[in-house]
Amino acid sequence: MIRINCPFCGERDHAEFNYGGDATIEYPALDAPVEDWVQAVYERENIRGVQFETWHHQFGCRMWIVVERDTMTHEIHSVRPAHEGIGSALKGAGQ
Amino acid sequence: MTRYNAWNVFKNGLTGQKGWDRAWRDPEPRSEYDVIIVGAGLHGLATAYYLAKEHGLKNVAVVEKGWLGGGNAGRNTTIVRSNYMLPGNRQFYEKSLSLWENLTNELNYNVMFSQRAHITLLHSPAARDAAARRYNTMRNTGSDGELWDLAKLKKEVPHLNYNNSRFPIMGAAVQPRAGNARHDAVAWGYARGADMQGVDILQNREVTAIKRENGRVTGVETSRGFIKGKKVALAVAGNSSRLWQMAGFNTLPIETHKLQAFVSEPLKPLLDQVVVFGVGHAHFYISQSDKGGMVFGGDIDWYKSYAQRGNLPLVQDVAECAVSMMPCIGRVRLLRHWSGVMDMSMDGSPFICKTPIDNLYLNAGWNYGGFKASPASGWYFSDLIANDRPDPVIAGHTLDRFQRGYIIDERGAGPDPKLHG
Ligand SMILES: Cc1cc2nc3c(=O)[nH]c(=O)nc-3n(C[C@H](O)[C@H](O)[C@H](O)COP(=O)(O)OP(=O)(O)OC[C@H]3O[C@@H](n4cnc5c(N)ncnc54)[C@H](O)[C@@H]3O)c2cc1C
Numbered sequence: 001m002i003r004i005n006c007p008f009c010g011e012r013d014h015a016e017f018n019y020g021g022d023a024t025i026e027y028p029a030l031d032a033p034v035e036d037w038v039q040a041v042y043e044r045e046n047i048r049g050v051q052f053e054t055w056h057h058q059f060g061c062r063m064w065i066v067v068e069r070d071t072m073t074h075e076i077h078s079v080r081p082a083h084e085g086i087g088s089a090l091k092g093a094g095q
Numbered sequence: 096m097t098r099y100n101a102w103n104v105f106k107n108g109l110t111g112q113k114g115w116d117r118a119w120r121d122p123e124p125r126s127e128y129d130v131i132i133v134g135a136g137l138h139g140l141a142t143a144y145y146l147a148k149e150h151g152l153k154n155v156a157v158v159e160k161g162w163l164g165g166g167n168a169g170r171n172t173t174i175v176r177s178n179y180m181l182p183g184n185r186q187f188y189e190k191s192l193s194l195w196e197n198l199t200n201e202l203n204y205n206v207m208f209s210q211r212a213h214i215t216l217l218h219s220p221a222a223r224d225a226a227a228r229r230y231n232t233m234r235n236t237g238s239d240g241e242l243w244d245l246a247k248l249k250k251e252v253p254h255l256n257y258n259n260s261r262f263p264i265m266g267a268a269v270q271p272r273a274g275n276a277r278h279d280a281v282a283w284g285y286a287r288g289a290d291m292q293g294v295d296i297l298q299n300r301e302v303t304a305i306k307r308e309n310g311r312v313t314g315v316e317t318s319r320g321f322i323k324g325k326k327v328a329l330a331v332a333g334n335s336s337r338l339w340q341m342a343g344f345n346t347l348p349i350e351t352h353k354l355q356a357f358v359s360e361p362l363k364p365l366l367d368q369v370v371v372f373g374v375g376h377a378h379f380y381i382s383q384s385d386k387g388g389m390v391f392g393g394d395i396d397w398y399k400s401y402a403q404r405g406n407l408p409l410v411q412d413v414a415e416c417a418v419s420m421m422p423c424i425g426r427v428r429l430l431r432h433w434s435g436v437m438d439m440s441m442d443g444s445p446f447i448c449k450t451p452i453d454n455l456y457l458n459a460g461w462n463y464g465g466f467k468a469s470p471a472s473g474w475y476f477s478d479l480i481a482n483d484r485p486d487p488v489i490a491g492h493t494l495d496r497f498q499r500g501y502i503i504d505e506r507g508a509g510p511d512p513k514l515h516g
């Protein structure tokens with residue numbers, strides 16, 4: 001089991017999460033050339049080693065997070081919310 | 096090389112089994128090869144075999160980082176079928192099945208190909224309609240396919256759970272000519288057959304770099320020295336992206352994922368066919384090996400990984416599928432389980448194609464269906480390498496199909512590699 005330290009819920013089994021994919025992909029503008037879209041949608045660097053990837057805490061807070069993980073050893077180096085500032089925005093909303 | 100036949104078995108039985116040669120040599124590399132194949136899995140070995148046999152190219156090396164057949168070749172659940180429907184795939188897998196049907200003779204090696212039928216369980220009218228379309232397409236294009244109703248299925252496969260109220264079994268889509276083979280024997284048979292024709296299989300040599308000069312590949316750097324080659328062909332299953340980057344490219348429409356498989360303690364004959372269950376995210380397939388072990392598996396581990404070891408949540412998922420589908424094996428003990436790393440491609444279909452470098456060739460993206468494909472993969476890949484043009488059957492299996500809008504997505508799952516089987 002991989003243990004992922006969700007920024008919102010704390011450390012949980014990876015079975016609570018859904019793997020998303022490569023977190024470094026930047027989607028181009030809607031009118032960008034088709035090559036740019038092909039690159040974003042289909043082409044992957046497929047790193048063996050440390051990569052940034054998205055996970056969805058489906059059976060927890062349902063937030064998307066970005067995990068820095070080694071795809072060979074499964075060691076996790078960092079975890080952060082996928083959307084900058086979402087943590088403090090939510091804190092505000094809860095008050 | 097001693098041929099395997101009844102006379103030699105008899106003779107060696109009387110002479111202490113001393114008359115057998117080793118099945119393949121362990122040669123030192125030659126100064127230069129016409130073709131260097133990277134990866135001694137089934138696809139690399141089959142390619143070498145057909146290069147020598149069908150195209151007269153015998154100055155060929157297969158370079159392998161570990162031992163031949165130690166990758167996915169020796170880790171799969173050995174299911175062979177041709178129930179693919181889309182143009183290109185349809186002809187390709189049918190060709191493969193026809194090569195399987197004569198493979199033991201062809202290789203003079205018993206690959207134990209057993210056409211025991213492949214049975215896909217159907218649980219809803221929609222699934223039955225989709226299966227009818229697929230299996231009718233197969234029948235109309237020279238293959239075999241049947242739809243079984245519940246009565247027939249119960250008679251043929253009595254031990255399934257026919258009282259599952261969540262996913263009641265309605266019938267099955269069946270390919271009688273499909274079945275299993277012994278995976279190790281296929282690797283060994285192709286290796287021996289290639290070696291007999293002069294192909295050098297160079298084991299324990301990891302390719303660490305692909306050398307280029309003036310826009311052409313000149314050979315491969317390995318952990319035990321440089322090997323020069325006129326053409327280089329990649330067939331490294333889950334490591335395609337790494338070799339691709341060694342050749343100076345950046346990305347491929349591939350992610351590497353791992354799949355587990357399981358075998359139980361041996362049982363008396365229980366299951367005569369390959370049975371597959373798939374509803375939504377639940378996926379399970381099972382057959383019984385000739386030794387009696389129940390061989391089964393399910394989905395990939397769902398997250399990208401290059402680790403050749405599986406994780407426990409999937410063990411639980413697979414076990415749950417097993418007992419809900421075949422409750423009678425609930426108390427059978429697991430003997431071993433393992434995992435292999437595979438190229439999961441963006442549309443679930445493979446690549447057998449040329450690359451932007453004229454003398455570099457790519458065979459990749461087999462997802463978890465590349466065992467059945469091995470004979471045709473070697474057949475068409477060797478033809479591509481020898482003649483520098485694709486056979487029409489594989490003309491669509493290129494890297495640029497995404498850009499051109501000609502994806503080959505059997506499942507209709509979209510550009511998410513983990514969703515393809
Ligand atoms: C658990 C599991 C179950 C499966 N079940 C089925 C099934 O039932 N039916 C089916 O059709 N398919 C199945 N498959 C898929 C099938 O096994 C693969 O698609 C197929 O074996 C891949 O081709 P291969 O045999 O050439 O790969 P491999 O045997 O993996 O060959 C690739 C070789 O390349 C070598 N290599 C990698 N990097 C380097 C390097 N740098 N230098 C030198 N050599 C290198 C590796 O060591 C390896 O030996 C399954 C796969 C798995 C993992």
Ligand SMILES: [Zn+2]
Binds near residue numbers: 006007057061
């Ligand atoms: Zn959470």
